Amino acid sequence: MVVTTGWYLALGAALFSMGAVGLLVRRNPLVMFMCVELMLNAANLTFVSLGAELADLGGQLSVFFVLVVAAAEVVVGLAVIVAIMRRRPGATVDDLSVLGG
């Protein structure tokens, strides 16, 4: 079996969907955030495979940018989550609904 680009794209789409669904069903902010990371990486995978398909460096290059961004997001995200957890240990996102309506 030849593993064509299409398979990689499909994998990317599957991962992306898994991440999206995961974010919707999980309640732990950390896990939800990991799902977002999964989605970003699915996008990265898609970039890389497409770059390979198109024989273009742009795809690979984009991944670097995304990684940096993801890292920055991790920093900020974790900080916020930790700050909240410190005040309300064990809170799920469903507990955080003071605001609404």
Place this chain on the structure above:
Amino acid sequence: MTAVALLASAGAGSFPVLPALVVTPALGALMVLVLPRGRPELLKLVAILASTVTGAMSFWLLSAFDIGDPGFQFLSETSWISDLGIAWLFGIDGISLFLVVLTGLLFPVALMAIDPGHDARPYYAWMLLLEAGVMGVFSSLDLIVFFLCFEVVLVPMYFLIGRWGHGNSARAATKFFLYTMAGSALMLVGILALAFLHADATGAALSFDVVAIAESQSLSTGAARWIFAAFAVAFAVKVPIFPLHTWLPDAHTEAPTAGSVILAGVLLKLGTYGFLRFGLYLFPEASHYFAPVFLTLGVVGIVYRAVVATMQADLKRLVAYSSVAHLGFIVLGTFALNTEGIEGGLLQMVNHGVSTGALFLLVGMIYERRRTRLIGELGGLQKSAPIMAGIFMVVMLSSIGLPGLNGFVGEFLVLLGAFNAHRWWAVVAAAGVILAALYLLWAYQRVFHGPAEGDNADMPDLSLREALVMAPLLALIVFMGVYPKPVIERMEPAVDALVVHVERHVDGFSEPVTQMGSDIGPAADDHGEHG
């Protein structure tokens, strides 16, 4: 021909009196806002001065107006948003002239007659801004500027009702604002569509010049009808046409006296004037097409609202319903689409402004003295306040449509025009005249007749100031009833031109002419041919 072309031919360079009508009160408002603290009497002085100067200019228009000219006069133009072809384009003809004059008259009267009681500074500022806006509506010939003024008057009125009103005034003010704003929501879209379709059809630059758009009649029938409908809803709410009237009794009842006077006297005319200038003139075919709807609603409004007026327990509310019942006549006349009807409707606009304005002033005076508007708590006031009763009587008779007073001429012409065009509507509407007598006389009886008890027995009569305020209104009521010719002859060329305009652009429609000797048609079926 566009208004701009007219402007060029009229010879620019003369004093721009119409912009001055808008700017003077606006400047007055600004002055009121910056006057030093601690001189409350100055506020009123400035406000009255500004509105009187405006009124004087509007009266000057009467004499300077070229009677025979059916077109727009006193044109002036200042570019505003040149990108979209929007300009401060002002001009008046016989149709708008008297509404401008009416505005110029009622504002000083209302300002002189009533003190706000509290927060004088914003009160006078809002009143003057209101005047500026109303003047703008009646004299602008640019659709966007018209819309701006049409909408902006909501704000001062909102505050006037809300802050200086009585009872649940906040609710009434909000209802007024939202109801009328929702009504005109689609009008702006209509205006834009109209201008773009016009520009597309004629290849001219985008322009909101009423005259240019009306004269070219470049829209397809379907488009014109849709856009007319968008306009009509806005005007129908403002008039208000049945069944869109329920904002008005609330607004009137809770508004301060000056607010009621202006609301009834001037603001309701924005709708009826809109139908003439931006309904019939812009969309003759659509107006003709929809006329049966408006005639029916007009007649229903006359009779139904008179019936409702009869049962009101609150005197001001009763006058409010009476006011809207009378507006049905204006609608009827307008959509009769002939000279008599439209002229009657126009005359009725002015008359209604004077008479209903005066009624609200009187009700306000009673309220000031007795602190109640409930008819049940009043009674026998003619004993303690004969002059007020007498004036009330005259104004009431004018409102009932007694010949010799102003209300009759307009009402009669409306019915005459309506009869010529659509017989049965006029016959039914004439019955509204009976009901008007019923509810007003009944109200008068309960308020002024009968034995006077308690506070009613020693209610003070009109003060000299109040009598002086009422005097010009009374004089107008009599004058317009006995000698309406100066008014009619200034209106007639413009009204005739409008009717001709409608005739020219509606296939197979011509103004019904009187028919010597012919059988009167269906009307005869019930009565004739048996003998």
Place this chain on the structure above:
Amino acid sequence: MAAVASPVVSWWALVPLVTFAAAGFLLLTMASLVRRPPAVLAPAWTVAAGVAVLGYTVPMWSRVGSDGASSFLAGAVGVDASSVFVTGILAVAVIAAALIAHDYLPREDLPGVEFYVLLLLSAAGGVVMASANDLIVLFLGLEVLSIAVYVLAAMHLRRIESQEAALKYFLLGAFSSAFLLYGIALVYGATGSTNMATISAYLARTVLIDDAMLLAGLALLLVGLGFKVAVVPFHAWTPDVYQGAPTPVVAWMAAGVKAAGFAALMRVFVLTFGTHVSDWRPAFQVIAAATVLVGAVVAVVQTDVKRMLAYSSIVHAGFILVGLQAATDRGNSSVLTYLAVYALLTVGSFAVVTVVGGTGDSSHGLDSYRGLGRRRPLLAGAFAVLLLGQAGIPFTGGFVVKLGVLVAAVDMGSYWLAGAAMLAAAIAAFVYLRVLVAMYLQEAATGSEPAGAVPAGALVVIVVSAATVLLAGLLPGPLLDIARDAVPVLVVG
């Protein structure tokens, strides 16, 4: 040794970006070196940076006007009139937010310098978004802008609402960024480039046999950007975040983030994918209609003024979309004017909210506004002007810009959308009226704090914004002229 081919850099065009970024970093450095910087330093510094950028847009504008639009950094960044215009809006928002914060932070006893640093960095991200010529650069700018705002939203350490808002904003923002990124990837796959100018040129001369990947990419791009500008159904975070986040931050979010977001939306859809307008316009129209109506309807039942303003910002986003979907020059310039006036309206409004909110940033209920007209006439008067502007009452800038987007929509024949927008405006008017009723037609609640002086910074923002909004309503000519010339273009680098 082979010479490294360095790309052409138009440094003059990078001045705003560099100014914001450098100002941010320098402030951070300074703050860590000086033990106790004077309280006025950071805000003054930030305002100075904002003023500098704002001032610089003038020569920049004339240069773009004379030389035309251009791109540099290997076509990754472009400069055109619209990016200068949006940069100006961002600078104004930065100045306003800093002025508001100057009084706010000490009052709330919050650390001062970080706020300004993050604000400046966020603005730098915004500038990048407004002048991005490449989808990846756009993504970068967006993230720089957003990450700073995530932190800003959480700034009010003692309010759980602030942290909750930050978390919501962060999780959802990251979620939608993922959509955006995946969309970029798909577009890249379909067109072979992430450069907008290249894509546009490619699409103009090629008819794709299989455009499913491109269209799917468009859908996901719209999700990502739609989240940033808060349109239905990606808007739900807005009320919560606006309510929870510190008010000066909200001012920046509403004015700055939205402006950058719409600038990006316009560059991506109208410019890059203008060839596919017939595909995306119906979606935009449905979204626009849903946005104005949902925003207006839900706003009706709110009692928290900050929340009301949040829903009102959703309505505004819908209105801007009405102009944007026209995808014409008229539509683009109407979007830009709307953004400018909206920025003024919103910073002014949130400045008032900051003042009224009081210590603890919590008095945002309608009750707090009762009798304000008597207690603080000037504040109430200015707020009234701003609210009437938001309601689109004639002779305010709010009306002029609403007119603009309607003109664009009607010009395109989108009558029903224009009608829906006006109906929504009528419904939304109720919201503004409720505040007016509270301020002018109701007596103050017993025990409400006595009239105090309005802090200088907020006062400047309120007065200037209200005055400008009025001025724009009375004399809209200059603003409209500028916006007309500010239509965006893409230049292949």
Place this chain on the structure above:
Amino acid sequence: MVDLIWLVPALPLAGFIVLIFAGRRIGEPGAGWLATGVMGGSFLATLGVFIDMAGRSSHDRRAVVTLFEWIPAGDLSVDIGFLVDPLSITMCLFITGVGALIHLYSVGYMHGDDGFARFFAYLNLFTFAMLMLVLGDSLLLTFLGWEGVGACSYLLISFWFTEPANATAGKKAFVTNRIGDWGFMVAMFATFFTFGSLDYVDVLDASTAGTVAQGTATLIAVMLLVGAVGKSAQFPLYLWLPDAMAGPTPVSALIHAATMVTSGVYLLTRMNPLIADSAGWVPDLVAWLGVGTALFAATIAMAQTDIKKVLAYSTVSQLGYMFLAVGSGAYVAAVFHMVTHAFFKALLFLGSGSVIHGMDGDQDMRHYGGLRRFMPVTTGTFVVGWLAIAGVPPFSGFWSKDEILAFAWNRSPVLWALGLLTAVLTAFYMTRLIALAFAGEGRYAEQRPGEDDAEAATRRADHTPHESPRTMTAPLVVLAVLAVVAGFVQLPFSSSTGWLEHWLEPSLYANEGHLGTGGATQVLLAAIAVVGGLVGIGVAVAVYMKGRIPREPFEQPILADAWRIDRSVAAFMGGPGRRGFEAANRFDGQVVDGAVYGIAGLVRRLAGVLRMFHNGMVRTYATGIGLGAAALLAWFLTRSTL
């Protein structure tokens, strides 16, 4: 002289203006004298015009005097102008003449009243309006007067406004009149539509020329009839007139007997060419309506106890006679009876006023009796009026009534028979009135049923009835003379003695009917009528003076209750009618306004639903984003070429 016709209405108008502004200052009795003076002036001016006119040949007796253009709108052009012709001058003569006398009478009658000056102002205004009505050169100007007299009638009926009943009566009169006015308005619309003008000269000339279709003429005539029925208190719109007696008695005499109520007859007479052009059943309708009303009102008058109510129903009845005349084509007879009726009915009313004055305001005839001893002048003049209305020759009523009956016979013997029956009843109830009031012994000092205070009767006896002052009795005498001699203006003996007929000829366009009956028949009819009148008188004498026949069969409760019609209408208006109005009011509040709040509520409910989405849960929001993304993907993929 004709050009000075404007003086005729202008003088009362001037009087009104002076009195309304300065009346209080002028005070009593100056205000009364001023008002009477202008009326006298007006009468003299009319007389001048009359003499001028009388000197002209018959085709020259029509002139239009235009003052200024009133309503020039579109095709309509109406002037303020006067149509001076025999009909209008005849009307003017008795309006100003009788008016002046009643003004004079009022000076005494209104003595001491708070609203003395106001009363005379209204009275002058009324005369002005009445003169405009008859002098107006167009239907519209007549309508001005028509409504004007209605308004003055309202003002004067509710003159003593502190009494709620008076105010109600005034309102009732106005509103009922308005129903008729509606017909008048519709008639004007149709006239304008047909003739393009409302001027009498245009309309009547065109109609006489035969250019108008019958259907149209019928519509106009019937609508005018509706107007006339309202103003002239014919069935079924007569309801207001008995109540109108709440006003001061001079008002009843002037407005509700002599002048205003006859304007319906005037209008129909004025528009006679249109009636001639209309379908044949229109005159029949007028005649039957007239005779029916006449008989109907006469039966009611038989059982009334209020002296003014008797006279009021009598007026309704006599007006019915005039309608009978119009319907029978006897326009001259209608005008003739109008004139004689004006004299004798004004006389009777003023006499009753004098009686009431003497009885300190008591109007119940059961309390009278024997007044002849105290009030000789009043009694004497009243007797003259009685004989006139009862149709006893040679008093004026006999001549005019006889002429009407002759024409009625000409039209239909049934009409005549009903007319005759009415005449018998008239003689009966008027004799009853005389008997109760003036004959027999005084009952004013008797204990009254239901009166607890035994002292009251004694107190009443202390101030016995007294005769009225000179200002009141002088007009009575003048009117009594007129009531005797007025019949001689139109004597049936030969065509040369029909002065009135010759005089009115130019106004009647040869539409006056012709008697087909021979002279012998006429004499026989007249004899039967006289006998009928005498029978009525005789029976009444037997019942009320001699007491030979019991009263009860004549004073049926249902007659006293006016056939229960007024009561039923009032019950309907107060019951189902009012409930209908209230239902409309509720409809307005709950349905029309309710719809508005309903929409507002709908928005709120929608907001409530949408709000469930904004529940504060991150995952809900994320789901929104996810669903939105899915929807967008779906949309875009349907657009793809896949």
